[in-house]
Amino acid sequence: MLNLTTLSLILLTVLTLATTALAWRRLLASRPVSDSLDRVIVTLTALCGLGSLTLFLYRWLIVNGEWRPLTAHVDGLLLIAALLTGLLLFLRYRSQVPGIAAFGLPILTLILAWAICASAWTFHPFRIGSVWLSLHLASIYVGTALLAVAAFSGGMYLFAERRLRRKQPATPTPRLGSLEAIERVIIRTSAAGFGLLTVGLVAGFVIYATDKNLTAMPGWWYAPKITLAVIVWCIYALVTNVRHTTLFRGRRAAWLSILGLLLLLAVWILSISFLAKTRVSQNAETAATTRLAAQASSLSGGKPQAFAEAAPCAS
């Protein structure tokens, strides 16, 4: 049976998908499109963002009821979705890149779809035992949101450049934004994401170095997750320095931002599988989930739905 989080996530995903379709329709329209369509897209995007934020706050304050905002992966994904939407709207108006919704919304849809999986089938609460882990998780989640913006801005850059190379005429109302503006978004979001990624990476190394259970494993320092994380860090170091490294301007910066996100997603997948394999404290985890379930149950009047909201559906 679906819990409220999963149901809300499904609705949000459908709404985002519909907004994505509208955004692409506007982008690819051969004739001038009305301003009202643009307003509809912006409103729906804002609704998606508000929905994600509300759900995140609902889970934080009502379901989880802890001081920590991130209790499980689904919370992190909701946080990413809310931040991403805010960034989309900010860039839409501030950086003069009106086409960004068409490229950002598919990513948002994927994140929300991933959140459905994380809430319904792979629910797994975090084992946050230290400040370092909190710092690691927060910086990685927010950093990923920024790097996702860099990546879809990269996609938008390639799309806009392709249209220019094909000498397709400009539309009466600008739909994408100038290459210069898009490149600036790539560089700035990459720089901000790179900063947070660095913090996350340092915090991750501290966690590894201080956890004897982890360092006890042979070759832990060249494990795929760590190696990939370092490669991702190097790629973003390069993108961030595009202004100075002239070789990586334009298309190359766009491709690097996309490659960086793909590798970052690989790190995410490896992290999740790594967590699944190394359940260091199964008992503590079970206790935490039981506590969460109990809290949720008390909030919803002890109905079975409340247990489903917080209980692990799959391990």
Next chain:
Amino acid sequence: MLGINHRTAGVELRERLALAGTALDAAVDGFSRQYPGVELIILSTCNRTEFYLARPSHHPPDIQQLIAFVSEHCGTDRALMTSAVIHRENHEAAAHLFRVATGLDSMVLGEPQVLGQIKRAYEQAAARQVVGPVLHRLFQQAIASAKQVRRETGIDKGRVSVGSVAVDFAKRIFESFQDKTVLAIGAGDMAKLALRHLQALSPEKLWLVNRTPQRACNLAGLLGIEPGRGGARAWEDLDELLVEADIVLTSTAAPHPVITAERLKPLSRRRRNRPLFVIDLAVPRDVEPAVGTLTNVYLYNIDDLQQVVAQTHEDRRSQVQAADALLLDAARSCMSEVQNQDVGRLIRALRHRLHEMGQAESQRTLRRLATAHPAGADPKIQALLNEHTDRLINKILHLPMSQLDRRDADAPLAFYAAALRRLFALEEDVNHQEHQEHWEHEDSKIRRKAKTANGI
């Protein structure tokens, strides 16, 4: 009229047939030698090369001879030219010229540059004395009608020009222009117009380079470039300016590319791979197509820009229809006037010829009469005989002349004119008369101009 334009030929063929400067002079000289007495005006712009001829019907050159002449002169494959060429005759040719002059046949609907180019082509041909009364009348009328139609229909208002399209593309590459440098290579009319559009973006600097520095200085003065915000630079600084520039506009008359990939590639590193927007308005092209394949270089030639411009034509159909209707009437009326004038000259020549013959025959008869009878030398008899001859000739001519005044759709004036020329071998007489009238007219114009200049 025979020619090619942007609709019938690509930029490669237009490049080959483009005639300017000495090539244009050589073409006119070659044509005049080969076909003396035929009026010729060559209109060569970046969009079209058109030969406007005036010659009697069935007089050489015919279309095939003209294609052969052009293909030989321009070194173009004849088959290639035949497939791209268009030709119009009589009223259709006149209507075509009127449409071209108004900018209805241009890629940029209603653009005014073509009118100036037509004026220059006409003046150049007149200076080389290859324009006669027909083309003189036709071109003068085309220019006047174009101005009138523009005024009445507003066809030139709200047009999308090459310059504005270039600016649209520039806005898709650059976000702001206050920190950008614009470089213009060449100082032609097209560059001037496009630069005005680019200047409206308030770039940080605007540099002008031309092989003739004075022209670049003149253009800089015309554009009102403030000191410290650009100006004219020497041709030798071109590489340095290509490093500095963000937008390059080329419009030289150079027969070979000025900017090649080989030249620009080493400069890319010095440019730190900044995006470069290159607008090539010249035909023949100033920028090698390979330049467009370089990283972060966006190259647009005249065809690319004009194709975009052409899309706006659809929205202005009603204006075009109104302008077309006016132009068609004007062209028809002009051609009728031209043909009437031609027939008038033919009639005068015929009358003159017949009277000459009549006079000769009268003199002969009088000489015979004088030898046959003493009364034959009487002036009264001479006068009577002359009057008789004149009346006879006038009566003979009256019927055909009155027939010529009537409009007959099946037998247009050109048909009668050709028949008269052939039947009475009037070519030389008419040519002599035409040239005399034309140069008398030109002389009077020059005298009027001189009087005006002297303030008389």
